[in-house]
Amino acid sequence: xxxxxxxxxxxxxxxxxxxxxxxxxxxxxxxxxxxxxxxxxxxxxxxxxxxxxxxxxxxxxxxxxxxxxxxxxxxxxxxxxxxxxxxxxxxxxxxxxxxxxxxxxxxxxxxxxxxxxxxxxxxxx
Numbered sequence: 412x413x414x415x416x417x418x419x420x421x422x423x424x425x426x427x428x429x430x431x432x433x434x435x436x437x438x439x440x441x442x443x444x445x446x447x448x449x450x451x452x453x454x455x456x457x458x459x460x461x462x463x464x465x466x467x468x469x470x471x472x473x474x475x476x477x478x479x480x481x482x483x484x485x486x487x488x489x490x491x492x493x494x495x496x497x498x499x500x501x502x503x504x505x506x507x508x509x510x511x512x513x514x515x516x517x518x519x520x521x522x523x524x525x526x527x528x529x530x531x532x533x534x535x536x
Contacts, residue, residue: 412525413436413439415526417431417432417506417507417527417530419432423534425499425535427534428495428497429532430494431447431491431494433507435489435509439488443524444462444463444512444517445483445490445510446461446507446517447481447490447508448505448507449501449503450503451503458518458519459472459479460472460475460481460492466482468516470515478495478496478497479495480492490507492505494532497534500534502532505529506527508526509524510523
């Protein structure tokens, strides 16, 4: 089992930045691929970004490419999502998730084994 806890969400204005963190505990020694997803009210959960086990590869949704950066610190069992130039359309609950498959990039929610509880990000115009 892997437990994931997100933090860092909040209310910001358009153009501001936020950094989300996802702390992992439990069976983390296998360094799973880690992804971020988000879900806005009335919408399906959508893929945001993913990072490989040792951080050598990343992949982003087109909607956040160039604005968001995913990173990880395996010594701290923590994954980050740096979000810059935030837009009202980025408003959502953001979830981190752990995945141990082999295909790349893992962009579908069903590929992920463990999920955090989510953190709210609200961007005002």
